[in-house]
Amino acid sequence: MGLPIYDESNERSARQMPATGTPHEQERALVAKNLAGVRRRIGVHSGKGGVGKTFLSANLACALAAAGKRVGLLDADVDCPNVARFFNIRDIALTGTEEGRIHPLEYRGMRIVSTHFLTDDPKLPMIVRGPIKHKVLAELLSQVEWGELDVLITDLPPGTADVPMSSMLIGALDGIIVVTTPQKESLMDARKSALMARDLDVPVLGVVENMAGDAFGSGAGASLAQELGVPLLASIPLMREIRELSEQGQAALVERDELRSLASRIGAAAMGEESIDVRRRSFWQRLMDR
Numbered sequence: 599m600g601l602p603i604y605d606e607s608n609e610r611s612a613r614q615m616p617a618t619g620t621p622h623e624q625e626r627a628l629v630a631k632n633l634a635g636v637r638r639r640i641g642v643h644s645g646k647g648g649v650g651k652t653f654l655s656a657n658l659a660c661a662l663a664a665a666g667k668r669v670g671l672l673d674a675d676v677d678c679p680n681v682a683r684f685f686n687i688r689d690i691a692l693t694g695t696e697e698g699r700i701h702p703l704e705y706r707g708m709r710i711v712s713t714h715f716l717t718d719d720p721k722l723p724m725i726v727r728g729p730i731k732h733k734v735l736a737e738l739l740s741q742v743e744w745g746e747l748d749v750l751i752t753d754l755p756p757g758t759a760d761v762p763m764s765s766m767l768i769g770a771l772d773g774i775i776v777v778t779t780p781q782k783e784s785l786m787d788a789r790k791s792a793l794m795a796r797d798l799d800v801p802v803l804g805v806v807e808n809m810a811g812d813a814f815g816s817g818a819g820a821s822l823a824q825e826l827g828v829p830l831l832a833s834i835p836l837m838r839e840i841r842e843l844s845e846q847g848q849a850a851l852v853e854r855d856e857l858r859s860l861a862s863r864i865g866a867a868a869m870g871e872e873s874i875d876v877r878r879r880s881f882w883q884r885l886m887d888r
């Protein structure tokens with residue numbers, strides 16, 4: 599498979615496991631220890647695929663970095679990772695320590711980790727069963743040198759099994775942001791995401807409706823938010839420019855003046871703060887200074 603972080607002959611994780619507790623408790627303890635320097639841990643999720651989870655995760659990470667936060671971005675879509683594409687990052691392999699720990703990629707003021715950077719050839723499919731995906735996620739949470747961060751955003755794959763479930767069980771999440779598009783089937787699967795989180799004691803911080811407008815309609819986000827008793831954080835329009843900017847590796851929610859207030863609202867919810875200021879000019883200026 600060529601994924602250096604998971605190798606059955608490698609007993610590193612087993613050796614580091616605390617001696618007591620169930621396997622989940624042991625993993626949780628390792629993750630908590632590794633993420634001790636991370637102030638907030640936020641998941642972006644929906645039961646439905648293709649609704650814009652990775653778009654939102656990448657844009658939220660950029661917006662928070664633009665607001666001066668120290669941001670980590672974990673691509674938890676283990677077998678079909680897309681975060682690298684949203685930043686147009688190619689041909690980068692992560693480096694590791696002698697003990698087998700992983701250094702995140704430092705990119706535009708963020709620390710990014712994705713299996714895209716850990717496979718021999720990211721164009722080839724990773725054909726694995728759920729338990730292996732769980733192992734990979736556990737490694738990414740417990741073996742990456744995340745360091746001191748204000749927030750770690752986790753871009754979750756769709757569904758209510760495997761990685762989203764593992765992330766909610768061992769990822770020490772402070773909350774998830776649920777993404778839905780306006781269509782009924784998306785609403786149904788986004789609701790499952792929220793109910794799953796609540797079943798696993800992970801707070802739902804709010805709902806983001808994505809791709810709203812003439813083509814798909816609007817209102818599903820507001821109705822789901824009302825049903826759950828959580829805020830509707832944003833209704834993001836379906837826009838050609840959003841797709842185009844995403845393809846160019848740019849964060850539309852930071853780049854476009856009229857969308858920046860949406861990023862501020864979602865960012866504030868992620869941070870548990872009243873408001874955040876997505877200062878684009880100083881953000882890019884800071885990056886130019888690097």
Ligand SMILES: Nc1ncnc2c1ncn2[C@@H]1O[C@H](COP(=O)(O)OP(=O)(O)OP(=O)(O)O)[C@@H](O)[C@H]1O
Nearest residue numbers: 647648649650651652653809835836837840841844
């Ligand atoms: N508001 C929008 N307007 C236009 N295009 C959008 C918008 N939101 C997302 N997209 C585009 O839709 C596509 C799907 O988005 P994305 O990959 O983020 O979905 P996802 O939920 O992460 O999918 P998956 O379930 O496969 O992980 C991407 O090409 C993205 O650029």
Ligand SMILES: [Mg+2]
Nearest residue numbers: 651652675680
């Ligand atoms: Mg995705």
